[in-house]
Amino acid sequence: MVNCCGLITANKDPVPLKSIEVELEVRDHVATVVSTLNYENKEDKPLEAVFVFPLPGDAAVCHFSAQIGQTQIVAEVKEKQKAREEYDDALSSGQQAFLLEESEQSPDIFSLSVGSLPPGESASIRLDYVTELAVQADDGLRFCLPAVLNPRYQPLGSGGSGGVQVTSVPASLVPYSLSFSARVSSPRPISKVESSCSLDPLQYLNSEQTQATIKLAAGHKFDRDVELLIYYKDAHQPTAVVEAGQASAELGSLMGDPVVMVSLYPEFPQSVMSSVASCGEFVFLLDRSGSMDCPINNSKQQETRISSARDTLLLLLKSLPMGCYFNIYSFGSSYEHIFPKSVEYSQQTMEEALKKVGEMGANLGGTEILSPLQHIYSQSCIPSQPRQLFVFTDGEVGNTKQVLDLVKKNSGSHRCFSFGIGEGSSSALINGLAKEGGGHAQFITGTDRMQPKVMQSLRFALQPAVVDISVTWDLPKGVSVTVLSPPITALFQGQRSLIYAQLTGQSPKAAEGCVTVKYSLAGHPSQNQLRFSLKPAEDTGSTVHRLGARTLIRSLEMEERERRGQPDGGLKEKVVQLSVQSGVSSSFTAFIAVNKADGEAIQGPLVRRNIPIAWMGVPPMKGGRRSCVLDL
Structure with missing residues (x-):
């Protein structure tokens, strides 16, 4: 179980992370994010601070630098083991060093090690990434800056967490502040920008309303996700951007x-769309792990993730076409199913399923999603009833890449539609399930937009393949x-x-x-x-190149995992070469920055401090255990 007591120094001072500043630039449907983390060591000993944080699963980290006093150090991308060795060597020789690396288990988790920060010293660290913005059911583009970190469940027998241990604290006690501002530009007019957080009024920068700025209202506590929904006129126009x-x-x-x-x-063609299928085998997979008993978000409404997932599933069940087939699985440390195999959808089977779903609670322990998936894929498909898999989870798994590899392996027999339930659900898992399963992903963080999202996914599932x-x-x-x-x-x-x-x-x-x-x-x-x-378009920088490089890197990484144990044609070397060339992170590389100007070795032992992050409280698990790799 993760220790939920906040980390304090011997003098009961706050941890060294003091503030976070985030600047967002949105160009049409692509975002560039610049985050600045400000540290200060108030202890009387040199410090190593470790901060684990999430990014969107498809983000391309493309810049990492540190400012110590008047000295700025820009990090380089290097093969991961070489970067770790260089980091350790720097610390042992008394030099300041910074290491940023992607988790080996999930591409949306990064750990930042701030090494050898002397007493009284401050450091400002800048991290840049680019990402695509997902289209919502109401045509809004969604940007999410996660704030709530949820413990990742590591499956039993997997040989450890494979990540950095981090102490967590209640969201209300997070000792650092956030400032957030955004600039939006598009060839099309910006209709509006909405958020789950309080915003200052939208400020248009030109009469055509194609450029605007927005920022969080004063007093925001970084205790919940910052979600922006951006709406353009004529959002469905196809576009092409060429970058020099x-x-x-x-x-x-x-x-x-x-x-x-x-x-x-x-x-x-309308003639085809008018004959939308009324058949299919709909298999629903509901997460009932202990973490699903947590609040769906940090608002005053204490709706839980499991109740939101139940509501989402019940809405889908009531909307299925008569004559299709369906079954419902639920999982935690073990898994259960309502019917031994998929049954025909009728008034009787629907009512039986509705009753059983209404009784489901978050009482099945850990988040062992692989076993039920393997069982579902072992079941023979029903002729003329294309299989559609719907997954509802808060995404707190530590073996994301293994799960996605399994879904991709079976993508020829089904389509996968995923629902991330609650703030903090893993974007790498939720988006990855849909991408590898040829389906669509949705994020449910409240009740306001649940129905259109659910119905959009069902419409997609009913479309012919x-x-x-x-x-x-x-x-x-x-x-x-x-x-x-x-x-x-x-x-x-x-x-x-x-x-x-x-x-x-x-x-x-x-x-x-x-x-x-x-x-x-x-x-x-x-x-x-x-x-x-x-x-080529003007003023796009290298955003398109980096997103293209990230896309290719992800494909090569998955191919390397599929060929593990077999000759891979140098795939890992190709990833490292592409990552170094483009300056984009990968699972085989890391960003390393060393301040070599400091020639004098620091006296005394290096004290390790894990930076606490917001945590919404996860009840003790039954039949499972929690790792300490954390996500937002």
């Missing part, structure tokens, strides 16, 4: 060539394309699909390119096409 390569990078390399990001919103998807490019002579994104495996009406591609060669001025997505839907061949200018 870096002048300092080698031509022909990923960072030296232009990269295009294509955003497609497929429009299906799109097959024979292909992407073709028509580019000027002398320009070739290398697609960085994995093949598209799922298309839904109104859901965005992003494609990143490297463009090699010289194109004439005013040249155009064209990308065409062809597919078959319910036996009807169809296509969507987008023409775009090859002229």
